[in-house]
Amino acid sequence: MPVPTMIRSCLAVLLLCLAGLPLRAEGWSYLSGGPGGQRAAATCELAEGGLFCLSLTCSDRQELGFALQFPIPVPQPVEGGISVDGAPAVALRFERPVTVGGPAVAPWSAERDLALVEALRRGQRAVLRYDSGSGAREQVFSLAGSARAMGQVMAACPAPAAAGMPARGDAAPAVPPGSPLAYAAARMEPLCAAAGQPFDPAAGLIVPTDLDRDGQPDAVIDWGRGGCGTRAGFCRGEDCEMTFLHNRGAAGYVPILTVAGQDHEVVTVEGFDPNLTIRAAASDCGRSEGPDCAVIYAIRPGGMPELIGRF
Numbered sequence: 244m245p246v247p248t249m250i251r252s253c254l255a256v257l258l259l260c261l262a263g264l265p266l267r268a269e270g271w272s273y274l275s276g277g278p279g280g281q282r283a284a285a286t287c288e289l290a291e292g293g294l295f296c297l298s299l300t301c302s303d304r305q306e307l308g309f310a311l312q313f314p315i316p317v318p319q320p321v322e323g324g325i326s327v328d329g330a331p332a333v334a335l336r337f338e339r340p341v342t343v344g345g346p347a348v349a350p351w352s353a354e355r356d357l358a359l360v361e362a363l364r365r366g367q368r369a370v371l372r373y374d375s376g377s378g379a380r381e382q383v384f385s386l387a388g389s390a391r392a393m394g395q396v397m398a399a400c401p402a403p404a405a406a407g408m409p410a411r412g413d414a415a416p417a418v419p420p421g422s423p424l425a426y427a428a429a430r431m432e433p434l435c436a437a438a439g440q441p442f443d444p445a446a447g448l449i450v451p452t453d454l455d456r457d458g459q460p461d462a463v464i465d466w467g468r469g470g471c472g473t474r475a476g477f478c479r480g481e482d483c484e485m486t487f488l489h490n491r492g493a494a495g496y497v498p499i500l501t502v503a504g505q506d507h508e509v510v511t512v513e514g515f516d517p518n519l520t521i522r523a524a525a526s527d528c529g530r531s532e533g534p535d536c537a538v539i540y541a542i543r544p545g546g547m548p549e550l551i552g553r554f
Contacts, residue, residue, distance in 0.1 A: 297384055299360065314352035444468060447468050
């Protein structure tokens with residue numbers, strides 16, 4: 244069986260048979276749908292015994308967490324650690340799979356995992372060291388595409404209530420109405436502190452918009468304008484990470500989408516839901532050159548984005 248076909252098959256098993264979804268042959272992919280409303284950023288690598296998959300996943304029945312799909316089923320919990328680009332490993336305990344042959348999941352810990360997700364999104368290479376009962380082993384994963392795929396998961400998966408996830412990152416809880424800046428500051432202040440600089444956002448960090456044309460002011464955060472020398476971490480060429488916040492009145496501003504692009508436009512056609520168009524690099528449409536890529540989402544009732552296509 245060709246490797247791309249094997250990877251597609253393994254990811255489908257990992258995500259509870261999400262058949263028919265478009266996947267890249269290598270790197271990270273974002274998948275959603277299937278039984279239980281599964282959402283996952285996942286990648287697979289060839290390993291002894293078959294394909295080995297790592298994912299960040301949640302569903303309607305499972306809170307956010309890291310998951311491993313082993314080439315050979317494991318009957319017990321697995322202790323492991325993930326190191327990104329040679330940094331000290333972050334220890335994780337993957338619980339015994341609920342079903343035989345299913346993924347082993349490490350329950351979410353905000354204190355531990357927010358920083359790990361950030362590192363995985365920015366890094367180039369991750370090494371998983373683990374012991375599944377047959378001795379110490381390691382598996383290397385490329386992080387190509389992880390920033391986009393994990394950003395989509397963090398925007399789509401609610402914060403586990405028991406974990407007490409703080410208001411930062413793409414999956415942060417709603418912030419008070421009228422304060423998208425508080426959402427931005429919660430993510431940027433730790434990064435700026437690590438750089439030894441204060442959080443001093445540049446003009447254009449937060450742009451007001453009306454995503455669903457309901458008359459309520461929504462917002463988009465251009466993370467490339469977060470200041471304190473962090474632009475390189477959020478941008479690739481002219482494309483920079485953007486998070487769209489939907490205004491839900493008393494519930495506050497809720498992140499609904501994180502994508503990379505250069506700018507955006509909301510287009511309304513009578514009789515149809517508003518369309519959000521992201522202008523991005525030609526490579527986002529699989530082109531090596533030529534015109535920019537238009538990534539189009541329909542904004543469904545309640546502010547829920549649905550990808551229409553890339554053109």
